[in-house]
Amino acid sequence: MSKDYLSVMPEDFSDFGLSQPILKAIDQSGYTEPTPIQTQMIPSVMEGRDVIGQAQTGTGKTAAFALPLLNGLRQKKKASPQILVLAPTRELALQVADSFKKYGTYINNLKVLAIYGGEEYSGQLRQLSKGVNIVVGTPGRVMDHIRRGSLKLDTIQSFILDEADEMLKMGFLEDVEWILEQAPQQKQIALFSATMPSSIRRIAATHLHDPVEITIRSKTATASTINQKFLITNGMNAKKEALGRILEVSETDGVLTFVRTKMQTVxxxxxxxxxxxxxxxxxxxxxxxxxxxxxxxxxxxKIDILVATDVAARGLDVERVSHVINFDIPFDTESYIHRIGRTGRAGRTGEAILLLAPREKSMLKSIERASRRKIEMMHMPSVNEVNKKRIEAYKSRITKTLTEDCSFFDDLIRDYCSETEASVEQVAAALAKLVQGNSPMLLEEKKYERREKRERKQPVGGRNNRRSSGRSDEGMERYRIAVGESHGVKPGNIVGAIANEVDMDSEYIGRISIYDEYSTVDLPAGMPRQLMKVLHNARINGRMMKLSREGEKSSGSERFGNRKNGGKPRRSNPKTSRKPRTASAV
Structure with a gap:
């Protein structure tokens, strides 16, 4: 059974028949009217139906299952797990657990527990032994507790799979199926996923009974509240310069800045x-x-800016986030949707800014197609704009200070002017210089223009004909694959295999160097484990790629390289060419 959102949404949550304690908590949370997914899903969950919800982050899906499940909770003398929620990350597990607590504020003796890796077992074991109504956890830690016997599923009535596609990407799907098999056969299941790949469809077909399918067709339900822009930059220094200027000229509150690697966050x-x-x-x-x-x-x-990776920020929900800045473009459109969904939530407005290298513009088109919205191009804030903002900020500090008690300094300055015959303006200027110190207040126009000209002379993108013995471009890592010239491989074979296997735009494939027995290729840094696994098993010219990071062993016993020539590139015939056998991915 499939439903699409077509009808008019109810005016308020009281139309669902929720209990007064839950309605009181909803009112206290500031919610005014249900979102599309809540309108369709709450009645089905309250009826005890299995449901499949296909919707992006920020659509209100947590409340769509938490509210009706809390409404049907059966209170006993000793709490036992009745609701189990699986989430892909610790952050999302904590967010969902907090939501259950918030919506259940006025339910007596409600006990909610989040269990996840990275935390000692003792506290979790203690709380489980005392009894809990709702468990929200990551697959690995939930499995551990089941095997220990500290988490028993025989009383589970409702099972929620949240962000199932993300669990697939992180390699948790087998764990999820194992946990499902440990739960009672008679249970209600709700599955949520932004996308519905075949493996998730298979789980739904195996474990869900006559599910109601609810699809929110708009790829970005929060897009209307988010002002999206992009800025073309070239090189890491230019990116940093752009980020600094954007922050200076923007009226920000909390800011999330996304990068690809852990090292970059620091x-x-x-x-x-x-x-x-x-x-x-x-x-x-x-x-x-x-x-x-x-x-x-x-x-x-206390902190205004978080610099985060995708996994670390998954499920992060902070009301004061006014801006999401994509310092690095994500690998796929779904990740972009998740990122910008951290702002502009629940009716609030937000800003999403994407910093792009020239070679990444094709990915922008994919994002626009997925979000069904045109993303506006912005320009680097000018020196004049930055300086104007700095002057305005300085004047504001003066205005704020004048509202405070300055009588002592007023007398001091009057005495000083009388003693030295200096004007009040001169003294004020001297004091301003004293406060500013040696750091210049304004940017220097000429200095910046010279730097811009130097940067424009650098090659655009990361793919050229330099030898592979050089370093990878920033934001890229070098990988080895176990096919080379002796196997008849050409650059186009490598590009085609990678692009087709993981749906990666060729713009993301960097330098390729072909050796006798293997080849190297530069790919975006921080690729997910699942993508690497797919590429490891992919084939080129009938041979497995066995992709691995340069310098690491493959998952098998073979170490990439040509033992006969020490892994060095085979020299080209000097009579025909003096160039090494390297190639661009273009």
Missing amino acids: ELAEFLTELGYQAAPLNGDIPQNQRLRTVEQLKSG
Whole structure:
């Protein structure tokens, strides 16, 4: 059974027949009217139906299943797990658990527990032994507790798979199926996914009974509240310059800046801190308790900018996020949708800015097709714009200080002017210079113009005919594949195989160098594990690629390289060519 949103939404949540404690919590949360997915899903879940929800982040899907499930919760003397929610990341698990707690504020003795990796078992074991009504967890940690016997599923009535496509990308699908098999056969299942690949469809067909399918056809339900722009930049330094200028001329509150790698989160956060911003990194290598503190600091205003990877920010929901800045373009359109969904939520407006290298413009077209919205081009804020903002900010500081008690300094300046015969204007200027210190207040127009001219002379993009012994371009990593010249491989074979296997635009494929027994190719840094696994097993000219990062062993016992010539490129025939056998991916 399939439903598409066509009817007029109810005026308020009371139309669903939810209990008064839940309606009171909804009212306290500030919700005024249901979203499309809530309108369609809440009645079906309340009827006990299995449901499939296909919708993007930011559409209100958490409330769509949390509200009706809370409404049907059966309270017992000792709480036992009745609702189990699987989420792909710790951040999303925490967000969903917090939502259940918020919506269940006025339900007596409600106990919600989030269980996830990166945290000691002792606290989770203690809470499970005391009894909980709702468990929200990541697949790996849920499996561990089931095997320990600390989490029993025999009382589970409702099973939620949240962001199933993301669990697929992260390699959790087998774990999800194993957990489903441990739960009672008689249970209600709700599956949510932004996309519906065949493997997710197979799970739905196997485990769901006559499900109601609800599709929110608009790819970006929050797009109307998000002002999207892009800026063309060239090189890491230009990106940093652009980011600094954008932040200076924009009226921001909380800002999320997305990068591809964990290392970049630290480097960019340090760069922003040097510019005077309260910035912090957020990545998977940071201890969980520190990550939670960092998010709380963003919520409270102690930190204004988080520099994050996609996985670390998954499920992050902070009301004060006014801007999402894509410092690095994501690998796919779905990731972009998830990123910008961190702002412009629940009716609030937000800004989404994408920094693009010239060679990445084709990806922009894909994003526009997926979001069904034209993304406006913006220009680098000029030196005059930045300086105007700096002067305005300085004047504002003066105005704010004048509202405070300055009587002591007023007398001091009068005495000084009387003693030295200096004018008040001269003293004010001297004090302003004293406060500013040696750091210049204004950007220098000529200095910046010279730097721009130098950058424009650099080659656009990352693909040229330099030897592979050189370093990869910024944002790229070098990979080895176990096919080379002796196997008849050509650059076009490599480009075609990669582009077709993982649906990667050729613009993302960098330098290719072909050796006797293997080849190297530059690909975007920080590729997901699932993509690497697909490429490892893909074939070129009938041979497995066995893709691995340069310098690492493949997943098999073979180390890439030609033992006869020490892994060096075979020399070209000097009579025919002096150029090495390297090629562009173009």
